[in-house]
Amino acid sequence: MGTWGAAQQHGKASAPVTHRAGGGGRTWRALSLLGALPAVALCMANVMLQQRHHRPARPTFVPYHHLRIRTKPFPWGDGTHTLFHNPRTNALPSGYEQ
Amino acid sequence: MAHQAHSYHMVDPSPWPIFGAAAALLTTSGLIMWFHYSSTTLLTMGLLSMLLVMLQWWRDVIRESTFQGHHTPTVQKGLRYGMILFITSEAFFFLGFFWAFFHSSLAPTPELGGQWPPTGVKPLNPLEVPLLNTAILLASGVTVTWTHHSITEGNRKQAIHALTLTILLGFYFTALQAMEYHEASFSIADSVYGSTFFVATGFHGLHVIIGSSFLTVCLLRLIKFHFTPNHHFGFEAAAWYWHFVDIIWLFLYMSMYWWGS
Numbered sequence: 478m479g480t481w482g483a484a485q486q487h488g489k490a491s492a493p494v495t496h497r498a499g500g501g502g503r504t505w506r507a508l509s510l511l512g513a514l515p516a517v518a519l520c521m522a523n524v525m526l527q528q529r530h531h532r533p534a535r536p537t538f539v540p541y542h543h544l545r546i547r548t549k550p551f552p553w554g555d556g557t558h559t560l561f562h563n564p565r566t567n568a569l570p571s572g573y574e575q
Numbered sequence: 576m577a578h579q580a581h582s583y584h585m586v587d588p589s590p591w592p593i594f595g596a597a598a599a600l601l602t603t604s605g606l607i608m609w610f611h612y613s614s615t616t617l618l619t620m621g622l623l624s625m626l627l628v629m630l631q632w633w634r635d636v637i638r639e640s641t642f643q644g645h646h647t648p649t650v651q652k653g654l655r656y657g658m659i660l661f662i663t664s665e666a667f668f669f670l671g672f673f674w675a676f677f678h679s680s681l682a683p684t685p686e687l688g689g690q691w692p693p694t695g696v697k698p699l700n701p702l703e704v705p706l707l708n709t710a711i712l713l714a715s716g717v718t719v720t721w722t723h724h725s726i727t728e729g730n731r732k733q734a735i736h737a738l739t740l741t742i743l744l745g746f747y748f749t750a751l752q753a754m755e756y757h758e759a760s761f762s763i764a765d766s767v768y769g770s771t772f773f774v775a776t777g778f779h780g781l782h783v784i785i786g787s788s789f790l791t792v793c794l795l796r797l798i799k800f801h802f803t804p805n806h807h808f809g810f811e812a813a814a815w816y817w818h819f820v821d822i823i824w825l826f827l828y829m830s831m832y833w834w835g836s
Contacts, residue, residue: 501724502725502728502733504724505720505721505724505737506721506737508717508721509714509721512717513710513713513714513717516714517707517710517714519710520706520707520709520710520711521707523706524706527702528703536695536760539695541694542686543687543688543694543766544693544695544696544761544764544765544766545762545764546764546766559763559764560763561753561756561757561759562762563758563759566759567760567761567762
């Protein structure tokens with residue numbers, strides 16, 4: 478079924494094929510480990526740095542008619558909480574719960 | 576002994592198509608029963624039967640191909656066309672939700688305060704977690720390509736490492752999105768902004784979960800020696816789907832997160 482035998486002995490991408498510029502396991506391995514993953518790490522650091530600032534005070538509740546629409550109760554719980562309801566940041570039509 | 580005089584696969588009779596249709600009926604009527612009559616019985620039966628049909632149907636495809644050798648190059652070509660057509664149909668599916676978003680956001684109505692985002696809606700900062708999520712999906716596209724080259728070159732260890740990394744990145748994206756959903760100050764019920772945002776990103780998240788599952792099955796098959804350097808279409812299909820999911824995210828990020836903030 479598989480022909481892993483020969484390549485297995487080397488433990489790295491060293492299949493004896495003619496070198497194709499821009500292709501090859503070695504190239505994409507390098508792009509992954511030296512490019513893509515460090516970029517993810519940088520973005521992670523960026524998020525952590527930005528979230529060090531104190532949480533901004535949540536906006537005052539204004540009972541706008543276009544927000545917190547409840548045409549029909551949700552089919553779960555008491556029907557008035559959205560699926561990812563966050564008591565701290567999400568107000569109900571009547572105002573914040575906390 | 577009879578042999579076929581063609582290179583196509585005449586599939587043995589199977590119960591999965593009709594059971595799949597039954598599962599679809601149970602699920603759709605189950606949704607109605609849940610929404611309107613507060614009963615979850617049909618829905619549970621529908622989702623359970625859907626899962627069972629998928630597992631058994633695709634298990635049979637693996638048996639027919641990897642173990643019985645029915646997937647000739649001709650058959651594989653048909654599968655390639657099929658996957659491409661399916662992904663194209665998914666692209667049109669998302670196109671509808673992007674249409675809805677631009678319909679509402681290019682000319683915001685007076686009810687929204689004549690602006691986008693609407694009055695009272697505080698959008699997520701596109702340069703925080705959404706940017707990280709973009710990097711994660713792009714990185715997973717690079718690692719899945721590394722996986723593919725490793726498979727073609729017969730490098731089993733690297734293929735397993737690269738595919739595992741891809742799947743972990745997918746899980747990380749899903750976890751971050753779930754956290755974002757919980758932390759957001761706006762919900763799906765907050766005007767058409769919430770509707771377009773959560774329906775589009777929600778379906779995208781579902782596709783990330785589907786894609787991660789597909790890749791996980793490929794990882795298990797990779798470990799069990801199902802793939803050869805020249806024949807690994809199941810993995811290629813998963814990789815195509817994954818790239819599609821990545822591209823949809825890029826459009827979501829540019830339009831809803833960035834332009835729409």
